[in-house]
Amino acid sequence: MSETITISPVTRIEGHARVSIYVDDAGEVDSAQFHVVEFRGFEKMCEGRPFHEMPGLMSRICGICPVSHVLASSKAGDAILGVQVPPAAEKQRRLINCAQVLQSHALSFFHLSSPDLLMGMDSDPGKRNIFGLVDADPDFARRGIRLRQFGQRIVEILGGKRIHPSWGAPGGVLKVLSTAERDEMLGWVPEAYETLEIAFRRLKSVLDSFQEEVRHIGNFPTLFLGMVNEDGEMDFYDGRIRIVDSEGNIVADGLDPNRYATYLGEASEEWSYMKFPYYKPLGYPGGMYRVGPLARVNVVHAMGAPRADRELREFRQRTWVVRNESFHYHQARLIEMLYSVEAIEDLLNDPEILKEHVRVNAGQNNSEGIGCCEAPRGTLFHHYQVDDDGRIKKANLLIATSQNNLAINKAVEQTAKRFVNPGRLAEGMLNRVEAAIRCYDPCLSCSTHAVGQMPLSIELIGPDGSVLDRVAR
Amino acid sequence: MRLLLLAIGNRWRRDDGAAHRALELLGPQPGVSARSALQLTPEMAEEISPFDGVVIVDADIEPGATRLAPIEANPAARSPLGHSIGPDELLLLARKLYGFQGRAWLCRVPGVDFNEGDGLSETAESNAAAAARLLLEMTRQGLR
Numbered sequence: 001m002s003e004t005i006t007i008s009p010v011t012r013i014e015g016h017a018r019v020s021i022y023v024d025d026a027g028e029v030d031s032a033q034f035h036v037v038e039f040r041g042f043e044k045m046c047e048g049r050p051f052h053e054m055p056g057l058m059s060r061i062c063g064i065c066p067v068s069h070v071l072a073s074s075k076a077g078d079a080i081l082g083v084q085v086p087p088a089a090e091k092q093r094r095l096i097n098c099a100q101v102l103q104s105h106a107l108s109f110f111h112l113s114s115p116d117l118l119m120g121m122d123s124d125p126g127k128r129n130i131f132g133l134v135d136a137d138p139d140f141a142r143r144g145i146r147l148r149q150f151g152q153r154i155v156e157i158l159g160g161k162r163i164h165p166s167w168g169a170p171g172g173v174l175k176v177l178s179t180a181e182r183d184e185m186l187g188w189v190p191e192a193y194e195t196l197e198i199a200f201r202r203l204k205s206v207l208d209s210f211q212e213e214v215r216h217i218g219n220f221p222t223l224f225l226g227m228v229n230e231d232g233e234m235d236f237y238d239g240r241i242r243i244v245d246s247e248g249n250i251v252a253d254g255l256d257p258n259r260y261a262t263y264l265g266e267a268s269e270e271w272s273y274m275k276f277p278y279y280k281p282l283g284y285p286g287g288m289y290r291v292g293p294l295a296r297v298n299v300v301h302a303m304g305a306p307r308a309d310r311e312l313r314e315f316r317q318r319t320w321v322v323r324n325e326s327f328h329y330h331q332a333r334l335i336e337m338l339y340s341v342e343a344i345e346d347l348l349n350d351p352e353i354l355k356e357h358v359r360v361n362a363g364q365n366n367s368e369g370i371g372c373c374e375a376p377r378g379t380l381f382h383h384y385q386v387d388d389d390g391r392i393k394k395a396n397l398l399i400a401t402s403q404n405n406l407a408i409n410k411a412v413e414q415t416a417k418r419f420v421n422p423g424r425l426a427e428g429m430l431n432r433v434e435a436a437i438r439c440y441d442p443c444l445s446c447s448t449h450a451v452g453q454m455p456l457s458i459e460l461i462g463p464d465g466s467v468l469d470r471v472a473r
Numbered sequence: 474m475r476l477l478l479l480a481i482g483n484r485w486r487r488d489d490g491a492a493h494r495a496l497e498l499l500g501p502q503p504g505v506s507a508r509s510a511l512q513l514t515p516e517m518a519e520e521i522s523p524f525d526g527v528v529i530v531d532a533d534i535e536p537g538a539t540r541l542a543p544i545e546a547n548p549a550a551r552s553p554l555g556h557s558i559g560p561d562e563l564l565l566l567a568r569k570l571y572g573f574q575g576r577a578w579l580c581r582v583p584g585v586d587f588n589e590g591d592g593l594s595e596t597a598e599s600n601a602a603a604a605a606r607l608l609l610e611m612t613r614q615g616l617r
Contacts, residue, residue, distance in 0.1 A: 041589030149516045
């Protein structure tokens with residue numbers, strides 16, 4: 001008798017999603033799917049809007065990574081204008097993107113993943129959350145909040161507000177940075193280093209107790225894709241695309257982000273509204289690739305920042321050269337936070353960031369523009385086609401979470417096969433399935449946030465549709 | 474008496490933006506700070522801590538009348554996957570980490586259409602106006 005176990009909904013991963021675990025006639029987990037039931041209507045809503053309004057509109061897509069959308073949108077606008085932005089504007093853009101990565105990763109690491117990491121996968125679910133962490137180690141919890149505040153404060157200073165900054169614009173930015181603002185931001189840096197040192201220490205002290213999870217939660221070979229600068233180092237803002245395989249071999253290098261459609265395809269599945277991007281030369285689904293923190297630290301030659309490079313070297317010695325284990329997204333996130341703080345410090349100490357020439361003026365020179373940058377969850381592409389009046393005819397957004405869609409599905413399936421025993425449902429099993437998803441920190445960003453959150457549940461459903469068993473929390 | 478009104482919701486999901494509309498209709502009030510955000514996040518715990526009271530205004534997927542009720546800092550265990558936290562979770566963080574001693578309420582503004590798009594349904598617009606009236610009365614009475 002085959003059964004279906006449904007975890008529905010996976011609450012507020014910035015949208016609505018559910019996980020179904022299919023059980024075969026022998027009572028074993030046969031497969032699993034991560035369903036996204038949310039329709040991304042934003043691309044359609046953009047049509048007819050002037051392209052110069054797009055950065056402001058795009059900032060409203062997401063409450064967690066609005067800056068990334070502003071940047072990719074602004075860069076697409078730069079391309080439509082056919083301009084290069086002034087150095088001060090580029091440095092401001094780099095600064096705010098690092099701040100964005102810092103605050104988003106801080107939320108993921110300290111608030112969503114630390115309860116698992118510091119309390120254990122099988123600990124009391126009533127305490128395995130941010131409140132349990134607050135009770136156990138309030139200083140660590142408070143530091144996590146402060147680190148996120150640092151990133152948010154930079155976004156607020158530059159963007160005018162934290163959630164939907166509209167400072168970005170085609171041709172540059174709309175604000176000149178003052179010395180006082182620069183100094184305030186620099187004042188946060190020492191505490192950020194201290195907090196990250198503590199976080200690295202805590203994570204490394206518990207990693208050995210998660211060997212089973214490291215091996216079996218999303219550990220499989222894929223390609224990895226990320227942006228690198230001309231020296232092959234980490235670059236969140238601009239560069240070329242590099243793709244490596246599961247053994248670290250460079251599969252493609254120096255790819256032009258503007259030509260993404262020639263090497264990245266987007267497949268669809270009837271059971272999910274989210275696209276399934278893949279690397280075209282290997283076909284679908286063989287061209288599965290991953291983006292985001294783990295992918296980025298896998299593709300770079302070095303981080304290009306001394307503290308982060310020390311951590312990267314240790315990470316690589318510990319886990320070989322290329323890490324296929326999704327669990328290592330957590331440590332990669334920490335490395336990227338450290339890189340971000342170093343980059344923020346460097347950018348703020350560069351006098352050019354204070355220059356007043358922050359935007360170039362130009363008319364429309366092209367009918368198409370593509371903007372690409374690294375968002376917290378991975379590489380982000382905005383592609384606009386405009387009419388002669390500069391109004392959007394077509395918009396295509398290739399977001400990081402969708403690029404991880406194939407991998408998230410595979411991670412869920414692998415984890416369910418290893419840890420879910422349909423004959424004996426236990427909360428810890430379900431938590432590991434969630435943990436597989438959590439590694440990728442997915443953001444299905446067009447969510448509502450109304451009161452009425454539903455609980456997470458797992459259901460055993462028989463062939464006749466009846467619910468045989470159910471666990472909810 | 475310092476009161477913070479905190480409206481949350483996504484204006485691009487139609488009635489999910491009802492809370493922001495309620496604050497627009499209320500307008501500036503003496504002794505009252507107002508803030509709009511897409512969602513509640515942990516760092517807001519520190520931000521609310523200096524206030525004597527906070528009202529979180531949010532759209533509600535459940536139908537019914539606009540209503541205002543105290544928030545209990547007793548959150549149920551939730552799946553740690555989302556990027557936002559609930560009002561009860563925010564209140565507990567504020568109390569435990571930042572010593573918030575004030576009172577807290579949740580103002581629910583029911584909506585009916587949470588699809589992509591801007592602008593509120595007639596129902597949500599009416600409920601937002603009701604929320605503005607409730608909040609006005611509350612601010613005039615000084616949190617009583």
